[in-house]
Amino acid sequence: MKVTAVDPFALALDLRSGALQPYTSRTQRHLSDMRGAFRDGAALEDLVRGGDPLVYEVLQYDLPEETGQLICCTTVLYPGTVGAEYYMTKGHYHLVRETAEIYLGLSGQGYLLLMTEDGRSWAEPLGPGTVAYVPPAWAHRSVNVGEEPLVFFAVYPGQAGHDYGTIERTGFAQRVLRGPQGPVLA
C-alpha cells in the first residue's frame, strides 16, 4: 500500500467553540443549499427570501483522501427551525461504505440520526462529552435541538468520501420536530 508521506502535526481545538487552528477548508451550508431536506419546503423558501441563514459550517484540516490517512473536522450547527423541524446537517453515507467515523460532542444539545440502506434507523443524543461511533454503512446526520450552536469534532478515514446524493433521493428515516414539551422524534 502506498501512502502519501505527511509530516506529524498538531492542531489546536477550542473545546467549547470547536475552533480548529489551523484549518485548511471551511464549508458553509445555508438554507438555500438544503432545499428538499426539510419537510416544510414553503417555510424554507420564506427563510431563504428573508436572508438565507447559515445553518452549519465545517472546519477541516485536509489531508490526501486515501487509505491510511485520518481526517478530522469540526462542525458548528446553529440553532433554529424550519417550520417545526430543527436545523440539521445534510447527512451522508460514506462513498466507501466500509468506513466508520467517530464523533466527539463539544457543546450544545442535539441528536445524531443514523440509518442503513436496508431500513434500520437509530438516534443517539449528542452533547458535550458524547463519543459516538458511526459504524460502516450507516448514514449520519446531526440535529440541533438546543438554543446554542451544536458543536462536535469528528475523525474519519481518508478514503471515506461523501455520498450526499443518496440522502437527497431517499431522505432520512427520522425527523426531529419541536413539540410542546421539547424535541419529538418522528
Ligand SMILES: [Fe+2]
Ligand atoms: Fe461522515
